[in-house]
Amino acid sequence: MASTVSALDAVRLTLDRTSPVPLYHQLARQLEEAIEQGALAPGNLLGNETGLAARLGLSRPTVRQAIQSLVNKGLLVRRRGVGTQVVHTQVRRPLELSSLYDDLRAAGQDPATRVLRNERAPAPADAAAALGVPEGTEVVVLERLRLTHGRPVAFLRNHLPPDLPGPDTARLETTGLYRLLRAAGRSPRSARQTVGARCATPAEAALLDEPAGAALLTMRRTAYDDTGRPVEYGNHVYRASRYAFDFRLLVRA
Incomplete structure (x- = not known):
């Protein structure tokens, strides 16, 4: 059975709004590091984009862009009726x-x-x-x-x-x-x-x-x-x- 969104609650995500690095890239990199280090394991759910955007004070398109970049890398997968889920590390x-x-x-x-x-x-x-x-x-x-x-x-x-x-x-x-x-x-x-x-x-x-x-x-x-x-x-x-x-x-x- 897939893990619940509580796994993401334990991951510390910090964004620097004064940095020239786009916010979506900062978020994607921190999520990728959490996957590589095992803080987010295969099967963990990230919850929906709206909830994550509200938690971080970001727009939904920014969160969607970050998640899509990790989907493209094969680290996350969107499953109908389940949500966005960690697949594996590279x-x-x-x-x-x-x-x-x-x-x-x-x-x-x-x-x-x-x-x-x-x-x-x-x-x-x-x-x-x-x-x-x-x-x-x-x-x-x-x-x-x-x-x-x-x-x-x-x-x-x-x-x-x-x-x-x-x-x-x-x-x-x-x-x-x-x-x-x-x-x-x-x-x-x-x-x-x-x-x-x-x-x-x-x-x-x-x-x-x-x-x-x-x-x-x-x-x-x-x-x-x-x-x-x-x-x-x-x-x-x-x-x-x-x-x-x-x-x-x-x-x-």
């Missing part, structure tokens, strides 16, 4: 060789997986090159929709070498691919990875609950075992409104 993932499922679970993001495809099919040119097999070789093709708190965050397409058995669909829905690869004796040890960005196709937008043309983060990765053999080729897209990569950079002397 997924922030360290850029390292790890399973998205395990990273989400460790971060308390309540991951779930919907397997859309699990079959053997001819490898397209990019997957064949990554896996070191001739184009058209039958390989394992996986397509999965990854969700957090019941909402989609990523569409994952993976190709596995032909010598690997196709993973069990039921297990794919409850654990990460890398854990299954380790169980099959093909542990990923290193990878080459490229991160980019582009706009969502209509099909991707429908899957990820985004408008057509919305910004997506992209990631292509070829992972290798400790003998240097490729164990998987991934081609993934992530909702930019709900997902970010974290980098740790070192200065070279």
Whole structure:
């Protein structure tokens, strides 16, 4: 059951009317910080715009603009008959060789997986090159929709070498691919990875609950075992409104 508006009553909101920063932006930033810090948790209700405007001495359009900016970021959702509700914090993932499922679970993001495809099919040119097999070789093709708190965050397409058995669909829905690869004796040890960005196709937008043309983060990765053999080729897209990569950079002397 969703929490009541009392959760927002415990959040201190202060606005500086002498600041050049617009009031809606000040309010949106403080609400976002409260979500990031856990003061407002997934499921908490913010109440209606009229009540919040009266509490803060703001106009209703100002409050509506602040809330809409967080809806656009995927932090809040408006539900008919329920009101404005906190959905989640943005997924922030360290850029390292790890399973998205395990990273989400460790971060308390309540991951779930919907397997859309699990079959053997001819490898397209990019997957064949990554896996070191001739184009058209039958390989394992996986397509999965990854969700957090019941909402989609990523569409994952993976190709596995032909010598690997196709993973069990039921297990794919409850654990990460890398854990299954380790169980099959093909542990990923290193990878080459490229991160980019582009706009969502209509099909991707429908899957990820985004408008057509919305910004997506992209990631292509070829992972290798400790003998240097490729164990998987991934081609993934992530909702930019709900997902970010974290980098740790070192200065070279």
